[in-house]
Amino acid sequence: MLRSLATVTHRTIVSVLCAVMLITTAGFWFAGAVAQPVIVPAFKGEQCVADTNLMRSDHMKLLDHQRDDTVIDGVRGAPYSLIGCVDCHAQRSDSGAAIRVDAEGQFCQSCHAYAAVKIDCFSCHAAVPEQARQIGLLPDNPMPHAEINRVMSLLKSTDYHAKEQQFFTTN
Amino acid sequence: MSIDNTSYQPLGQTTSGYLWLLLVLLLMSIAGGYCAYNMEHQGHHITGMTNQVVWGLPHVFAVSLILTASGALNGATLASVFGLQIYKPYARLSVALAITLLVGGLLVLVLDLGRPDRLAIAMTTYNFRSIFSWNIFLYTGFIFLGVVYLSTMLDRKINRYTSRVGALVFLWRIVLTTGTGCIFGFLVGRSALDAAIMAPLFIALSVVMGTAILALVMMLVARWQRGILPAAVVNALATLLFWCLLTLLYFSVVHHLSNLYVAEHQADERFVLGGPFAVLFWFGHIVLGVVVPLLLLQRLRGLSQPAANKNTGLLLAASGAALLGGMVMVYVIVIGSQTVPQTLFPGKIVTASSFGDAGFAAYTPSLWEWGVGMGGVCFSLLLFAMVLKLLPLCSEAASAAVE
């Protein structure tokens, strides 16, 4: 029934396939040109809410999970908030003004540029801290060390929901 | 079941007219894509749409394309469900046209979203109370069933299923058009769009627009085959379109008369019949979309059979007018209804508001919106023109030699 398609010669098909392969694998051939990300230490705080490796691989899972809890169920004050990320990681310029975390070379952007993953957070969310603590979106005191260690031990399992339950029951 | 001996081929010789059309359609599709990119990148403030008129020209095009797609199936349905052999040579064209038009319509709908990049969310997260959600299934189902339907026609081994699949597709598209009509039929907050008659009205509009575009495409394909439509086919199409138009007129009259009768809707109705949209309503929908084609078709039906050339001209004009008039009707329903102020406080006059609660809202479509809408139409036709070349859709019996 598709006899007419057969008139397309094999040579055409092979050349199109080659071209597609070349284009899609271009990244491999030019990989050396991509700069390593600059990971700026956090502006404040000594310890993140979770282990660095876990934050690198799973920060979005943590954020996504808590985001649904917060937006839909009104759960506030849980540990993995985007406001919290911005609060610690936004650098200050020489004049003391906060720099957007998604600006060139900044904490979020430099890693995401390296990994070629578009950040969709900051078209809506504030990328600089602004009185977040004052309006009660963050705990009044930074998380104590013991607390962070406890959260980190909970994070070893992958069931975020159970972890959250535990976090709140023992809190 | 009778054995079908008609042979079908892909569109034969490539005429320069075909190539030119392809080029124009391609350029228009690209331009449409650029307009859509701009609308997403800059935001909807570059369109004429506002927080009051939230659906603009792209929706008019999308709804028109979707309605036309469902109606374009008429040819295939009449042949394989109702057994009208005269439409048999056009059944494949009819299904292919329906699928490609729906693809174009959906494309426009998606590109007009505030966040078209989140299409994946729309396809994976459903709220089953939403008519929009049902429609996502109705549209994708229509495309799937359409492809199956076309396959049963293309492949002799499964030919025997054509009429059964055809019946299913026929039911499906009635539900689909009902679903599309329901989007505009259950909005309690906008009095003009709170009318269950929208569903049958949309079905009537769909068969008019679908028959009209099918007639135009059939004439074009016959021309590419270096022939003309047989006189009997022209007359059959004329009769079909004639009755479809009368049905549309009937539902439209019932719709507006019932509105005039209900005190709550009278202000809106006076607006449609006598406000800023009156010219479009009377001259676009009623005169151009119904009266003119009815008169032309009546004239055609009165002519004797052999005057085929003249017949074709009349059918061409009538179909074109019905198609344009149909789009104007969608414009009046979709846009007109949104420009009417929503009554929040019955019995009170709004003396001041920062958000236009007092008077009619203005809407002027921007060039970008025209671009997206026309781009969708052109993309549909581009797809169709290419499918014509790739699949054996055209039958020798579809055209008669020019005398």
Next chain:
Amino acid sequence: MQKNNSSSPQTDKSLLARRRFLRNLGLLGATAVSSFTLLEVKAREQKANTTGAVTAEKRWGLLIDTSKCSSGCDACVRGCNEEHGIENEGNDATRAQWIRKIDLKDKLTGSESSVPVMCQHCDSAPCVDVCPTGASFKRADGIVLVNKHTCIGCRYCMMACPYKARSFIHETLTNQKPAAPRGKGTVESCTLCVHRVDRSEDLQPACAVACTDEAHSAILFGDLNDPQSKLATKMKEIGASQVRADLQLNTGVRYHGL
């Protein structure tokens, strides 16, 4: 059907057996359904207990006393805009307006009034029904919100809203507030200052605070479910109605003196 009496000697044994089977089947089904529902309710309760998730125990709402609202005052609008980082100027037809002031004149008596109109936080919200992705939703405590993470910007909710309470973001935004994420291509509306309410029930929404600061105190926030709440007692005392009560949407925002 004959009279159903199991002691009747004429009763067919097989009929009885079938009846018993059907009854048991029904009971089984009912038990299954109810225990699932119970489990779900229980899970929700537990979640609420442990995490502070909102429940249907409360229903937040506003009482607007139009006799205290004055024409020409837009303190509530400004308070709202400041709280959520909304621009005050620009094209009225395309800019976000979570609250708008409407001045009214009665057709018959000519009496004048002025009212703020915002999302009415309907119990049966049309915007929630029509949203294809479920982004437009009602929280357990009655606050109607847009989950902008799943909003695709189709604007069907704006078509459905009887109050024109929703705004579509037409332009790229910058400098959003941490408490009010807002962005181009999505729909938004009054959140009843959910970020304040969640923090403390004593924190009134920004519009109510602004109105009180202006010494009008026309907007009162509170729990509609609690008959002892200030809102409920006040409402009982002065009386209140809904905008477009004919639509039977059971709004969370009520007006006195319309």
